[in-house]
Amino acid sequence: MGAVRKIAKEYEIGDKAVDSLINELAAKTAAPEVAPFLREILTTVVKLGKESRDRGDLKLVNNTLKELRYSFKIFSPYREVKKVIIFGSARSKKSSAEYKMAEEFSRKLTEKSYMVVTGGGPGVMEAGNKGAKSGKDFALNIRLPFEQKPNPYIDEKERLINFKYFFTRKLIFVKETDATVLFPGGFGTNDEGFEMLTLIQTGKSKPRPIVLMEPSGGAYWVDWKRFVDDHLLKSGFISKEDFSLFRIINNVDEAIKYIEDFYRVYHSLRYVSGLTVIRLNKKLTDKTLSFLNQEFKDILTGGAISVSPATKEEVERKEYPELPRLIMNFNMHDYGRLLEMIGVINSD
Numbered sequence: 001m002g003a004v005r006k007i008a009k010e011y012e013i014g015d016k017a018v019d020s021l022i023n024e025l026a027a028k029t030a031a032p033e034v035a036p037f038l039r040e041i042l043t044t045v046v047k048l049g050k051e052s053r054d055r056g057d058l059k060l061v062n063n064t065l066k067e068l069r070y071s072f073k074i075f076s077p078y079r080e081v082k083k084v085i086i087f088g089s090a091r092s093k094k095s096s097a098e099y100k101m102a103e104e105f106s107r108k109l110t111e112k113s114y115m116v117v118t119g120g121g122p123g124v125m126e127a128g129n130k131g132a133k134s135g136k137d138f139a140l141n142i143r144l145p146f147e148q149k150p151n152p153y154i155d156e157k158e159r160l161i162n163f164k165y166f167f168t169r170k171l172i173f174v175k176e177t178d179a180t181v182l183f184p185g186g187f188g189t190n191d192e193g194f195e196m197l198t199l200i201q202t203g204k205s206k207p208r209p210i211v212l213m214e215p216s217g218g219a220y221w222v223d224w225k226r227f228v229d230d231h232l233l234k235s236g237f238i239s240k241e242d243f244s245l246f247r248i249i250n251n252v253d254e255a256i257k258y259i260e261d262f263y264r265v266y267h268s269l270r271y272v273s274g275l276t277v278i279r280l281n282k283k284l285t286d287k288t289l290s291f292l293n294q295e296f297k298d299i300l301t302g303g304a305i306s307v308s309p310a311t312k313e314e315v316e317r318k319e320y321p322e323l324p325r326l327i328m329n330f331n332m333h334d335y336g337r338l339l340e341m342i343g344v345i346n347s348d
Contacts (some may be wrong), residue, residue: 025042065079085181086125087119087183090123101127102127104252110136116294120141121141122149125139139160142162180208181213184218207335212224212248248332264346266342276332279320292344298334
């Protein structure tokens with residue numbers, strides 16, 4: 001926390017009177033543990049006002065902050081509930097196999113205390129909201145000049161968020177969910193799917209289950225995977241371990257089991273002072289720990305995978321200090337292998 005305050009203190013307008021007003025406002029409107037961050041935000045806003053006379057720039061920042069603030073407010077009470085984002089075509093008919101499958105998936109998933117998040121529109125998104133138990137779904141709608149109006153199955157209007165920008169909507173999709181399920185779709189579905197894979201592959205998003213889903217007999221994801229294999233893998237643009245980032249599944253119950261199993265032993269991941277900390281729902285056996293060190297030493301920059309209590313930073317921030325942990329010097333590169341390691345952890 002001290003390092004944060006030091007950085008915040010150095011980030012100033014340079015006008016003592018203005019900096020003093022910002023400090024006073026931050027102190028009066030924020031809790032002590034977050035006041036340094038609010039101070040930086042206010043400083044950035046003032047800098048924008050001093051440096052830019054472009055109305056378009058300021059409207060962009062203004063709308064972005066408003067959308068993020070409101071989204072955080074809506075999701076904040078539900079942060080401890082696991083959520084699954086459902087992507088898929090807005091043009092899927094009610095009679096289509098993928099619509100019916102998405103509806104069944106959402107119904108069965110929310111019966112297991114999960115919540116679902118959809119894009120709020122028609123097609124597969126509508127099926128996700130329609131299938132969800134009452135009070136168990138969110139809808140993140142995008143305002144478009146055509147095609148996408150909120151579907152009629154969003155029961156709780158306070159959990160419907162209308163976005164102006166795709167980038168803020170996509171950020172909330174990722175930030176507020178714990179698993180991703182993609183049904184067949186068009187450019188938007190592929191964009192969201194590839195972005196999710198990219199974020200995990202590059203470590204910009206924490207590990208999560210990604211399910212590519214369609215009814216048995218469908219060829220959409222099989223053909224998609226063939227393209228990835230023939231043109232991305234064989235050209236050297238990705239590695240074979242990247243195929244561990246996702247799984248193609250043709251059965252609702254199997255997809256739900258895969259998501260549940262992903263968090264059976266693995267809880268969450270955190271980077272602390274150069275170390276990768278893996279939080280667990282239970283202690284691993286010595287046999288599994290030994291196997292991890294043998295099988296996954298290639299993703300370490302040194303040392304071993306070892307058991308650890310909560311780090312000082314986690315304790316100070318009350319980040320699950322009661323959970324057992326593993327720590328390691330992960331190379332911050334082989335995220336496909338990291339997903340494989342999480343699979344082994346969950347088999348303990």
